Amino acid sequence: KQEVTQIPAALSVPEGENLVLNCSFTDSAIYNLQWFRQDPGKGLTSLLLIQSSQREQTSGRLNASLDKSSGRSTLYIAASQPGDSATYLCAVLYSGAGSYQLTFGKGTKLSVIP
Amino acid sequence: EPEVTQTPSHQVTQMGQEVILRCVPISNHLYFYWYRQILGQKVEFLVSFYNNEISEKSEIFDDQFSVERPDGSNFTLKIRSTKLEDSAMYFCASTVEAGVETQYFGPGTRLLVL
Numbered sequence: 001k002q003e004v005t006q007i008p009a010a011l012s013v014p015e016g017e018n019l020v021l022n023c024s025f026t027d028s029a030i031y032n033l034q035w036f037r038q039d040p041g042k043g044l045t046s047l048l049l050i051q052s053s054q055r056e057q058t059s060g061r062l063n064a065s066l067d068k069s070s071g072r073s074t075l076y077i078a079a080s081q082p083g084d085s086a087t088y089l090c091a092v093l094y095s096g097a098g099s100y101q102l103t104f105g106k107g108t109k110l111s112v113i114p
Numbered sequence: 115e116p117e118v119t120q121t122p123s124h125q126v127t128q129m130g131q132e133v134i135l136r137c138v139p140i141s142n143h144l145y146f147y148w149y150r151q152i153l154g155q156k157v158e159f160l161v162s163f164y165n166n167e168i169s170e171k172s173e174i175f176d177d178q179f180s181v182e183r184p185d186g187s188n189f190t191l192k193i194r195s196t197k198l199e200d201s202a203m204y205f206c207a208s209t210v211e212a213g214v215e216t217q218y219f220g221p222g223t224r225l226l227v228l
Contacts, residue, residue: 031213043205043221044157051214089157093213100145100212101159101170 002027002094006105013080014113021075021108023090028068031093031100035064035075038087038107047088048075080112116140118220120206126226127196135191135223137206146189147207147217148181150174157205163189164212196227 003026013019023033032051036044048057048064050073056065063076077084087109091102119138127133139146148160161171163181180192189208193200203224207217 034216036219041224044219046216046218049216091157093217100162101147101172102149102157102207102217103159104157106156 002030002092002103004090004092004103004105006088006090006108008108009106010109010111012111012113015080015082017080017112018076018078019080019110021077021088021090021110023073023075023105025071025073025092025103027094028071029094030068033064033066033073034091034093034102035062035073036089036091038089040087044089077110080110082112082114085110085112118206118208118218120204120220120223122223123221124224124226126228129198129227130195133193133196133225135193135204135206135225137189137191137220138187139189139206139208140210140218141187143208143210143218145169145209145212146181146183147209148191149205149207149219150202151205151222152199152202160191160204162212193225196225198227201225201227 005024007022034049035047050057050066061078066073087107089107091104121136146163151157159172161175162169178194182190203222205222206220209215209217
């Protein structure tokens with residue numbers, strides 16, 4: 001069974017700092033990996049999708065990397081802003097059972113202090 | 115930009131009552147999903163739906179749950195006899211091509227069972 005772990009569970013940084021969020025998964029048989037943002041009491045906003053054949057994806061100040069063989073992904077946020085404060089979720093599209101369901105980590109709650 | 119919509123945003127019901135949660139996926143998408151998130155816990159897969167039938171369901175998705183696409187635009191989740199432990203945020207998601215493209219999530223319905 002696929003398990004996704006995210007560390008740290010919470011992170012507080014001053015505005016302007018660069019930061020890295022970590023995600024690990026137990027089974028490398030994945031289709032892709034997605035990073036989402038979740039604001040309190042809200043839905044999930046997709047940030048980046050990395051296919052299993054790719055090593056990284058970039059969108060603005062966000063850069064996500066994928067090392068499928070080691071079961072790891074990182075989300076790098078450059079020049080953090082207070083508006084980046086949210087919970088960041090990592091999810092893998094698991095192919096081990098032939099299904100297309102996303103398996104989520106518990107998230108990293110990010111607070112960017114002005 | 116097209117988005118997934120869900121109604122209602124909040125629902126309060128008595129234990130044992132039936133509830134129907136509604137979703138309108140993005141119009142050209144073919145694969146539909148329901149996930150749930152119990153407060154403070156991970157987002158969990160419930161069911162996937164394609165070509166008017168369930169393609170995958172989790173062990174959470176027991177006989178009390180059903181899904182339907184009644185009219186070609188709406189996608190519904192019915193819980194026949196709600197239990198206290200069904201209280202959660204329920205998310206609908208859709209994608210144009212499973213296993214390849216991003217799953218887009220709706221804003222969620224917060225269900226409270228009393």
